[in-house]
Amino acid sequence: MNGGLFAQWRKWAPLAVLLALCILISLFNGNFLTLGNFIRLLNSAAIPLVLCMGATFIILMGSIDLSVEGIVALTAVMASLLVANDISPYAIGLFAVPIAVAAGGAMGFLNGLLHVKLKTPSFMTTLGVGFAGVGIAMAVLAGDTVRISDQTFRFLSLGRFFGVPMAVWIALLAVACAFVIQERTRLGRWLYAIGTDEVTARHAGIPIERTRIVIFTVAGLFYGLGGVLSAAQFGQGHALISQGRLFTTITAVVVGGTALSGGVGSVLNSVIGVLIVVVLSNGLVLMGVEPYVQQGVQGLLIIAAVALALDRSRLDVVK
Numbered sequence: 001m002n003g004g005l006f007a008q009w010r011k012w013a014p015l016a017v018l019l020a021l022c023i024l025i026s027l028f029n030g031n032f033l034t035l036g037n038f039i040r041l042l043n044s045a046a047i048p049l050v051l052c053m054g055a056t057f058i059i060l061m062g063s064i065d066l067s068v069e070g071i072v073a074l075t076a077v078m079a080s081l082l083v084a085n086d087i088s089p090y091a092i093g094l095f096a097v098p099i100a101v102a103a104g105g106a107m108g109f110l111n112g113l114l115h116v117k118l119k120t121p122s123f124m125t126t127l128g129v130g131f132a133g134v135g136i137a138m139a140v141l142a143g144d145t146v147r148i149s150d151q152t153f154r155f156l157s158l159g160r161f162f163g164v165p166m167a168v169w170i171a172l173l174a175v176a177c178a179f180v181i182q183e184r185t186r187l188g189r190w191l192y193a194i195g196t197d198e199v200t201a202r203h204a205g206i207p208i209e210r211t212r213i214v215i216f217t218v219a220g221l222f223y224g225l226g227g228v229l230s231a232a233q234f235g236q237g238h239a240l241i242s243q244g245r246l247f248t249t250i251t252a253v254v255v256g257g258t259a260l261s262g263g264v265g266s267v268l269n270s271v272i273g274v275l276i277v278v279v280l281s282n283g284l285v286l287m288g289v290e291p292y293v294q295q296g297v298q299g300l301l302i303i304a305a306v307a308l309a310l311d312r313s314r315l316d317v318v319k
Helices: 002-027 035-060 070-083 093-117 122-141 151-158 166-182 186-196 198-203 210-234 245-255 267-286 290-310
Strands: none
Touching: 002 267, 035 070, 035 166, 035 186, 035 210, 035 267, 070 093, 070 122, 070 210, 070 245, 093 122, 093 151, 093 210, 151 166, 151 210, 151 290, 166 186, 166 210, 166 267, 166 290, 186 198, 186 210, 198 210, 245 267, 245 290
Protein backbone atom coordinates (compact mmCIF):
# COMPACT_ATOMS: atom_id res chain seq x y z
CA MET A 1 0.00 0.00 0.00
CA ASN A 2 2.75 2.42 0.98
CA GLY A 3 4.60 1.65 -2.25
CA GLY A 4 1.46 2.31 -4.26
CA LEU A 5 0.82 5.60 -2.48
CA PHE A 6 4.42 6.68 -3.06
CA ALA A 7 4.15 5.78 -6.75
CA GLN A 8 0.98 7.87 -7.08
CA TRP A 9 2.58 10.76 -5.23
CA ARG A 10 5.67 10.54 -7.44
CA LYS A 11 3.45 10.64 -10.53
CA TRP A 12 1.78 13.91 -9.52
CA ALA A 13 4.76 15.50 -7.73
CA PRO A 14 6.04 17.54 -10.75
CA LEU A 15 2.63 19.16 -11.27
CA ALA A 16 2.37 19.90 -7.55
CA VAL A 17 5.85 21.48 -7.62
CA LEU A 18 4.88 23.64 -10.61
CA LEU A 19 1.72 24.91 -8.92
CA ALA A 20 3.58 25.54 -5.65
CA LEU A 21 6.27 27.51 -7.49
CA CYS A 22 3.67 29.67 -9.25
CA ILE A 23 1.91 30.45 -5.96
CA LEU A 24 5.15 31.16 -4.09
CA ILE A 25 6.63 33.43 -6.76
CA SER A 26 3.37 35.36 -7.19
CA LEU A 27 3.41 36.10 -3.45
CA PHE A 28 6.87 37.65 -3.75
CA ASN A 29 6.27 39.52 -7.02
CA GLY A 30 2.88 40.59 -8.35
CA ASN A 31 4.25 40.94 -11.91
CA PHE A 32 4.55 37.17 -12.21
CA LEU A 33 0.83 36.67 -12.94
CA THR A 34 0.57 39.37 -15.61
CA LEU A 35 -0.32 38.50 -19.22
CA GLY A 36 2.94 39.95 -20.50
CA ASN A 37 5.00 37.74 -18.20
CA PHE A 38 2.90 34.71 -19.14
CA ILE A 39 3.71 35.30 -22.83
CA ARG A 40 7.39 35.67 -21.93
CA LEU A 41 7.27 32.36 -20.06
CA LEU A 42 5.74 30.59 -23.05
CA ASN A 43 8.31 32.11 -25.40
CA SER A 44 11.17 31.07 -23.10
CA ALA A 45 9.76 27.53 -22.95
CA ALA A 46 9.38 27.07 -26.73
CA ILE A 47 12.88 25.89 -27.68
CA PRO A 48 13.42 23.80 -24.51
CA LEU A 49 10.09 22.08 -25.23
CA VAL A 50 11.21 21.08 -28.72
CA LEU A 51 14.58 19.81 -27.48
CA CYS A 52 13.00 17.91 -24.58
CA MET A 53 10.76 15.93 -26.90
CA GLY A 54 13.79 14.27 -28.45
CA ALA A 55 15.66 13.88 -25.16
CA THR A 56 12.62 12.31 -23.49
CA PHE A 57 12.53 9.46 -26.00
CA ILE A 58 16.22 8.76 -25.46
CA ILE A 59 15.94 8.74 -21.67
CA LEU A 60 12.75 6.63 -21.72
CA MET A 61 14.82 4.08 -23.62
CA GLY A 62 17.35 4.05 -20.78
CA SER A 63 20.04 5.91 -22.74
CA ILE A 64 21.38 9.46 -22.56
CA ASP A 65 22.04 11.98 -25.34
CA LEU A 66 24.73 14.60 -24.81
CA SER A 67 24.84 15.76 -28.45
CA VAL A 68 22.02 18.31 -28.04
CA GLU A 69 24.22 21.40 -28.11
CA GLY A 70 26.31 20.16 -31.04
CA ILE A 71 23.30 19.36 -33.21
CA VAL A 72 21.55 22.62 -32.34
CA ALA A 73 24.70 24.62 -33.11
CA LEU A 74 25.35 22.96 -36.46
CA THR A 75 21.73 23.13 -37.66
CA ALA A 76 21.39 26.76 -36.51
CA VAL A 77 24.51 27.69 -38.49
CA MET A 78 23.29 25.70 -41.50
CA ALA A 79 19.89 27.40 -41.47
CA SER A 80 21.52 30.82 -41.05
CA LEU A 81 23.74 30.27 -44.10
CA LEU A 82 20.84 29.10 -46.28
CA VAL A 83 18.57 32.10 -45.73
CA ALA A 84 19.36 35.73 -46.62
CA ASN A 85 22.42 36.69 -44.56
CA ASP A 86 25.60 38.76 -44.54
CA ILE A 87 28.06 35.98 -45.40
CA SER A 88 26.80 33.42 -47.91
CA PRO A 89 25.06 34.09 -51.27
CA TYR A 90 22.32 31.53 -50.57
CA ALA A 91 18.81 32.72 -49.86
CA ILE A 92 16.35 29.84 -50.18
CA GLY A 93 14.02 31.13 -47.47
CA LEU A 94 11.87 28.64 -45.59
CA PHE A 95 13.24 25.76 -47.68
CA ALA A 96 16.20 25.98 -45.30
CA VAL A 97 14.01 24.67 -42.49
CA PRO A 98 13.50 21.06 -43.72
CA ILE A 99 17.15 20.91 -44.80
CA ALA A 100 18.40 21.91 -41.35
CA VAL A 101 15.92 19.60 -39.60
CA ALA A 102 17.00 16.72 -41.86
CA ALA A 103 20.64 17.47 -41.01
CA GLY A 104 19.71 17.15 -37.34
CA GLY A 105 18.09 13.80 -38.11
CA ALA A 106 21.26 12.68 -39.92
CA MET A 107 23.37 13.49 -36.88
CA GLY A 108 20.88 11.64 -34.70
CA PHE A 109 21.13 8.66 -37.05
CA LEU A 110 24.92 8.82 -36.71
CA ASN A 111 24.51 8.78 -32.91
CA GLY A 112 22.35 5.67 -33.05
CA LEU A 113 24.45 3.89 -35.66
CA LEU A 114 27.73 4.40 -33.79
CA HIS A 115 26.13 3.49 -30.48
CA VAL A 116 24.65 0.25 -31.82
CA LYS A 117 27.37 -0.90 -34.22
CA LEU A 118 30.37 0.00 -32.07
CA LYS A 119 28.55 -1.03 -28.86
CA THR A 120 29.81 2.08 -27.08
CA PRO A 121 27.93 3.72 -24.19
CA SER A 122 25.38 6.23 -25.45
CA PHE A 123 26.74 9.06 -23.31
CA MET A 124 30.24 8.73 -24.80
CA THR A 125 29.02 8.31 -28.37
CA THR A 126 26.69 11.31 -28.22
CA LEU A 127 29.26 13.41 -26.39
CA GLY A 128 31.67 12.84 -29.28
CA VAL A 129 29.07 13.63 -31.93
CA GLY A 130 28.06 16.74 -30.00
CA PHE A 131 31.65 18.02 -29.85
CA ALA A 132 31.99 17.27 -33.56
CA GLY A 133 28.87 19.32 -34.31
CA VAL A 134 30.18 22.35 -32.42
CA GLY A 135 33.59 21.92 -34.05
CA ILE A 136 32.14 21.78 -37.55
CA ALA A 137 29.97 24.84 -36.86
CA MET A 138 33.04 26.68 -35.58
CA ALA A 139 35.13 25.65 -38.62
CA VAL A 140 32.46 26.61 -41.16
CA LEU A 141 32.24 30.17 -39.82
CA ALA A 142 35.88 30.35 -38.69
CA GLY A 143 34.62 31.58 -35.33
CA ASP A 144 32.54 34.34 -36.94
CA THR A 145 28.81 35.07 -36.59
CA VAL A 146 26.39 35.04 -39.52
CA ARG A 147 23.58 37.60 -39.27
CA ILE A 148 20.18 36.81 -40.74
CA SER A 149 18.28 39.41 -42.77
CA ASP A 150 15.46 37.12 -43.91
CA GLN A 151 12.42 38.44 -42.02
CA THR A 152 10.19 35.60 -43.22
CA PHE A 153 12.52 33.12 -41.55
CA ARG A 154 12.66 35.21 -38.37
CA PHE A 155 8.85 35.21 -38.34
CA LEU A 156 9.09 31.56 -37.22
CA SER A 157 10.10 32.87 -33.82
CA LEU A 158 9.19 36.56 -33.66
CA GLY A 159 5.87 36.44 -35.50
CA ARG A 160 2.64 36.28 -33.51
CA PHE A 161 -0.60 34.39 -33.98
CA PHE A 162 -3.46 35.35 -31.65
CA GLY A 163 -0.88 37.31 -29.66
CA VAL A 164 1.27 34.24 -29.00
CA PRO A 165 4.77 33.92 -30.57
CA MET A 166 4.99 31.53 -33.52
CA ALA A 167 7.78 29.62 -31.75
CA VAL A 168 5.23 28.59 -29.09
CA TRP A 169 2.82 27.24 -31.70
CA ILE A 170 5.64 25.31 -33.38
CA ALA A 171 6.69 23.91 -30.00
CA LEU A 172 3.11 22.80 -29.29
CA LEU A 173 3.01 21.06 -32.67
CA ALA A 174 6.28 19.29 -31.79
CA VAL A 175 4.77 18.15 -28.48
CA ALA A 176 1.69 16.84 -30.30
CA CYS A 177 3.87 14.89 -32.76
CA ALA A 178 5.95 13.42 -29.92
CA PHE A 179 2.80 12.44 -28.02
CA VAL A 180 1.40 10.63 -31.07
CA ILE A 181 4.68 8.75 -31.54
CA GLN A 182 4.71 7.78 -27.87
CA GLU A 183 1.07 6.73 -27.56
CA ARG A 184 -0.03 5.63 -31.04
CA THR A 185 2.92 3.84 -32.61
CA ARG A 186 4.81 0.60 -32.10
CA LEU A 187 7.96 2.69 -31.77
CA GLY A 188 6.52 4.31 -28.65
CA ARG A 189 5.62 0.96 -27.10
CA TRP A 190 9.00 -0.48 -27.97
CA LEU A 191 11.04 2.30 -26.38
CA TYR A 192 9.12 1.83 -23.11
CA ALA A 193 9.77 -1.92 -23.28
CA ILE A 194 13.48 -1.39 -23.92
CA GLY A 195 13.75 1.10 -21.09
CA THR A 196 11.91 -1.18 -18.66
CA ASP A 197 13.76 -4.42 -19.37
CA GLU A 198 15.86 -4.76 -22.50
CA VAL A 199 16.46 -8.51 -22.08
CA THR A 200 12.74 -9.23 -21.88
CA ALA A 201 12.08 -6.90 -24.80
CA ARG A 202 14.61 -8.78 -26.93
CA HIS A 203 13.03 -12.12 -26.04
CA ALA A 204 9.65 -10.64 -27.03
CA GLY A 205 10.98 -10.08 -30.54
CA ILE A 206 11.42 -6.31 -30.38
CA PRO A 207 14.19 -5.16 -32.78
CA ILE A 208 16.37 -3.48 -30.16
CA GLU A 209 19.16 -2.18 -32.38
CA ARG A 210 16.88 -0.86 -35.11
CA THR A 211 14.63 0.83 -32.55
CA ARG A 212 17.59 2.54 -30.93
CA ILE A 213 18.80 3.92 -34.26
CA VAL A 214 15.32 5.17 -35.19
CA ILE A 215 14.79 6.82 -31.79
CA PHE A 216 18.14 8.61 -31.95
CA THR A 217 17.24 9.76 -35.48
CA VAL A 218 13.86 11.09 -34.33
CA ALA A 219 15.57 12.89 -31.43
CA GLY A 220 17.97 14.47 -33.93
CA LEU A 221 15.02 15.80 -35.94
CA PHE A 222 13.69 17.56 -32.84
CA TYR A 223 17.15 18.98 -32.09
CA GLY A 224 17.38 20.20 -35.69
CA LEU A 225 14.07 22.01 -35.29
CA GLY A 226 15.42 23.50 -32.07
CA GLY A 227 18.43 24.76 -34.03
CA VAL A 228 16.18 26.41 -36.61
CA LEU A 229 14.13 28.15 -33.90
CA SER A 230 17.33 29.29 -32.16
CA ALA A 231 18.61 30.91 -35.35
CA ALA A 232 15.22 32.52 -36.00
CA GLN A 233 14.97 33.80 -32.43
CA PHE A 234 18.43 35.39 -32.23
CA GLY A 235 18.63 36.42 -35.88
CA GLN A 236 22.07 34.92 -36.20
CA GLY A 237 24.02 31.71 -36.23
CA HIS A 238 27.28 30.85 -34.49
CA ALA A 239 28.92 27.85 -32.86
CA LEU A 240 28.03 28.88 -29.30
CA ILE A 241 24.35 29.61 -29.93
CA SER A 242 23.36 26.41 -28.11
CA GLN A 243 25.44 27.01 -24.99
CA GLY A 244 23.54 25.88 -21.87
CA ARG A 245 20.85 24.00 -23.80
CA LEU A 246 22.08 20.55 -22.73
CA PHE A 247 21.83 21.27 -19.01
CA THR A 248 18.38 22.82 -19.37
CA THR A 249 17.12 19.94 -21.51
CA ILE A 250 18.28 17.13 -19.24
CA THR A 251 17.16 19.04 -16.14
CA ALA A 252 13.66 19.61 -17.52
CA VAL A 253 13.19 15.97 -18.57
CA VAL A 254 14.32 14.60 -15.20
CA VAL A 255 12.50 17.24 -13.13
CA GLY A 256 9.34 16.33 -15.03
CA GLY A 257 9.53 12.80 -13.64
CA THR A 258 11.17 10.80 -16.43
CA ALA A 259 13.54 8.33 -14.77
CA LEU A 260 17.14 8.15 -15.97
CA SER A 261 16.94 4.39 -15.56
CA GLY A 262 14.37 4.31 -18.38
CA GLY A 263 10.81 3.07 -18.84
CA VAL A 264 9.14 5.68 -16.58
CA GLY A 265 7.84 9.06 -17.73
CA SER A 266 6.33 10.66 -20.83
CA VAL A 267 6.54 13.66 -23.11
CA LEU A 268 3.80 15.33 -21.07
CA ASN A 269 5.97 14.91 -17.97
CA SER A 270 8.70 16.75 -19.84
CA VAL A 271 6.30 19.59 -20.69
CA ILE A 272 5.72 20.06 -16.96
CA GLY A 273 9.47 19.79 -16.35
CA VAL A 274 10.18 22.55 -18.87
CA LEU A 275 7.57 24.77 -17.24
CA ILE A 276 9.10 24.14 -13.80
CA VAL A 277 12.58 25.13 -15.00
CA VAL A 278 11.29 28.18 -16.93
CA VAL A 279 9.01 29.37 -14.10
CA LEU A 280 11.81 28.93 -11.55
CA SER A 281 14.27 30.87 -13.70
CA ASN A 282 11.73 33.62 -14.40
CA GLY A 283 10.79 33.86 -10.73
CA LEU A 284 14.40 34.13 -9.61
CA VAL A 285 14.96 36.93 -12.13
CA LEU A 286 11.85 38.78 -10.92
CA MET A 287 13.11 38.46 -7.34
CA GLY A 288 16.53 39.83 -8.31
CA VAL A 289 18.52 36.67 -7.59
CA GLU A 290 22.05 36.62 -9.06
CA PRO A 291 22.61 34.36 -12.14
CA TYR A 292 25.20 32.14 -10.42
CA VAL A 293 22.75 31.52 -7.58
CA GLN A 294 20.12 30.54 -10.17
CA GLN A 295 22.49 27.90 -11.57
CA GLY A 296 23.08 26.56 -8.09
CA VAL A 297 19.35 26.29 -7.46
CA GLN A 298 18.87 24.43 -10.75
CA GLY A 299 21.69 22.05 -9.81
CA LEU A 300 20.03 21.24 -6.49
CA LEU A 301 16.71 20.86 -8.30
CA ILE A 302 18.00 18.17 -10.65
CA ILE A 303 19.58 16.21 -7.76
CA ALA A 304 16.27 16.28 -5.87
CA ALA A 305 14.35 15.30 -9.01
CA VAL A 306 16.58 12.29 -9.71
CA ALA A 307 16.25 11.16 -6.10
CA LEU A 308 12.45 11.33 -6.30
CA ALA A 309 12.02 9.89 -9.80
CA LEU A 310 14.35 6.90 -9.41
CA ASP A 311 12.55 3.62 -8.80
CA ARG A 312 15.03 1.86 -6.51
CA SER A 313 12.99 -1.35 -6.50
CA ARG A 314 14.26 -1.96 -10.05
CA LEU A 315 17.90 -1.44 -9.16
CA ASP A 316 20.09 -3.98 -7.43
CA VAL A 317 23.13 -1.73 -7.64
CA VAL A 318 23.41 2.05 -8.02
CA LYS A 319 26.62 3.07 -9.83
